[in-house]
Amino acid sequence: MSLAWILLVLSGMLEAVWATALDASKGFKRLWPSALFVVSYVASMAGLAWAMREIPVGTAYAVWVGIGAVLTAAWAMITRKDRATVLRVVLLLGLIACVVGLKAVS
Template identity: 40%
Template sequence: MAWFWLVVAGVLEIAWASALPATQGFSKFWPSVFVLVVGTLSVIVLGWAVKSLPVGTAYAVWTGIGTLGTVIIGMLWLNEPRDAARLFFIAMIVAGCVGLKLVTKDVA
């Protein structure tokens, strides 16, 4: 279950990070509320995952999922660059997350 919660936390991370531009520097009320609530939920769910996973692994995978998803959303919907170097480094993030999953055993 810990890996499931970690993925959920990562998806929540993608949601708040992707919504961040809509806050316009936290000057827009509802987008700001969304970012703060979803960001808080992401950390809470991450906390559930670290009950059974090493915190270093969980944190690295959580940020990796968030980074990967946010970069993809940026490229697809926010016209961010899609050059070969970015795609290569995104692949490295994925490889690192998969590698950590393969070598990590639950601690609880």
């Protein structure tokens, strides 16, 4: 796996961090979650931008969003902020399959 793909995966993971921190900031009223949001957001965008130097924009963005969405939703279910249902888990597994498929055909 190339450095661009590694950075893309890490950036997608940071997307889940900033989304979760944004929720925890309660509308930017809490300092530390707000600070974590800013740092992880900037790092996530920088990694995405760097990865797009080698990976086509459509593929890079779809993989980045897919990773972030799956991790954010999974974390919300683990922490019981969202209900975990069989259908939600199946749909998240479908997203994972799509992300893997995009990598496979790239």
